[in-house]
Amino acid sequence: MNADECMETIKLTSRGGDSFELPYAAARLAHVVRDANDENDDGDIDSPEDVEILKVNSPCLEKVVEFLKHYHEEALTEIKTPLEDNTFEGNVKQEWYQNFLKGIDQPMLFDLVTAANFMAIQPLLDLTCLKVSCQLMGKSAEEIRQILNIPKLTPEEEETARRDHRWIFDD
Amino acid sequence: MPPKKKTKLTRRPSDDAAAEEVDPAVVNQLDDNVIAIIFSCLGPVDIMRMRRVCKKWRDAAKKTIVDHFCVDSVVNCNAMRVMATALPNLQQLSMCGPGHLHKYSDGEDPDEEMATAFAHFTTHDINIISNFRKLHRLNIDGAFMNGRYPTLFNFPLLEKLRISLCCSFKWELEMLSGFPSLRELDVECNRSLRGNIGSLAVLKNSLEKVKIIDCNNVVGNFMDLADFPQLKLLDLQRTAVTGDIGEISENDFLTWKNISFSQRL
Incomplete structure (x- = not known):
């Protein structure tokens, strides 16, 4: 059977044991799902099976499944680099995808990045990475350390950085 | 009970979700x-x-993977020194020197500082460019190139090379063998470029576009390129390349879309 036309649904189960149901044809955007179902290069499968995603927690997997379902209906148009604009909305014009990441907190955003990477969902990885990139754009290292709560450099490290990057400080 | 840590962050008000305290x-x-x-x-x-x-x-x-960097100012000249080790996966590098800009008539040359920086860069630091092992495209436009820079001619992945308005940049066509993946060669106004067009034979299977214009020391017979399987464009205007169009047989230049030759034919 051709996986793209597969009408059956499967369940993805999170670390917390919650299951989320979706059509196999939508779920297979995640390469981890294809691999678990032994989908070959021609996209042929027998009968799709449920997949446990133990590295992803429930709230995050719920969000991922929401993405997969929608992507199957309306694919994300490719994000052009170099970026056209320095805002997320300027680069992602599709309203659904703009809203998808609107109002989510920073830990959830990073969870999504990690989940997209682990589940090998390229469009979700592109989208979430772009969101983070736009948050970082134009900010100084110190601002980013404060925002992301990263420990300060030791005085020696700071000295090296200043020496390496004198051109930034001169600017 | 540990004292409550007070963190006061200075941020711009425009920061959104990123502004929250994060574990x-x-x-x-x-x-x-x-x-x-x-x-x-x-x-x-x-x-x-x-x-x-x-x-x-x-x-x-x-x-x-860094898309493009343009060395066109003193600041960027300095930045590139660090980039060569910090961001080695650069795809495209452009060096746009002041050489192509006209001099200002009032005697003040606003590019003087940059010219000095470029001169310093080309004499002392140009070899660091060879750190960018994954370079796909290299543009050298009117940069302050003066002399020979053999280290610039060794990028295994380079696909497009453009060198224009570099009259004192001494190099030979033979040196292009350091770019085994070269598809597009675009050379304009390189008076110090020497060589025989036949030496491009080492790039026979990759070259799609060859443009050598205003390079009067480039010699040879264009028929040496007749059997390049990918070649679509050949432009040799104002070079010393010769050849007899009458020699072109129906098996030559099968893929060619556009040809311009020098006036000497």
């Missing part, structure tokens, strides 16, 4: 390959700033 573990969960993807949406100057954040981000920057 450090959350940032640490991102692996450097993912951080490299995040960085690849940013310009080189932003990435250079990011790599100051911490060691992990510095390692991630090293893996980031």
Whole structure:
């Protein structure tokens, strides 16, 4: 059977044991799902099976499944680099995808990045990475350390950085 | 009970979700390959700033595929010195020197500082460019190139090379053998370029576009390129290349779409 036309649904189960149901044809955007179902290069499968995603927690997997379902209906148009604009909305014009990441907190955003990477969902990885990139754009290292709560450099490290990057400080 | 830690952050009011206090573990969960993807949406100057954040981000920057950097100012000249080791995965490098800009008539040359910086760069630092092992495109436009720079002619992945308005840049067509993947060669106004067009035979299977214009020391017979299987465009205007159009048989130049020759034919 051709996986793209597969009408059956499967369940993805999170670390917390919650299951989320979706059509196999939508779920297979995640390469981890294809691999678990032994989908070959021609996209042929027998009968799709449920997949446990133990590295992803429930709230995050719920969000991922929401993405997969929608992507199957309306694919994300490719994000052009170099970026056209320095805002997320300027680069992602599709309203659904703009809203998808609107109002989510920073830990959830990073969870999504990690989940997209682990589940090998390229469009979700592109989208979430772009969101983070736009948050970082134009900010100084110190601002980013404060925002992301990263420990300060030791005085020696700071000295090296200043020496390496004198051109930034001169600017 | 430990004293309550008071953190006062100075931020711009426009910061949105990013402005919340975040558990450090959350940032640490991102692996450097993912951080490299995040960085690849940013310009080189932003990435250079990011790599100051911490060691992990510095390692991630090293893996980031950086699209394009243009050396066109004193600041960028200095930046490139660091970039050569900090962001080695650069895809495209442009060096746009002041050589092609006209001099200002009032005697004040606003490019003087830059000219000095470029002169210093080309004499002392140009070899660091060879650190960019993954370079795909190299543009040298009117840069302050004066002399021979053999280290510039060794990029295994280079696909497009453009060298224009570099009258004192001494090089030979034979040196192009250091670019085994070269598809497009675009050379304009290189009076100090020498060589026989036949030496391009080492790039026979990759070359799609050959444009050598205003290079009066380039010699040879264009028929040497007749059997290049990918070649679509050949432009040899104002060179010393010769050849007899009458020699072209129906099996030659099968893929060619556009040909311009020198007037000497």
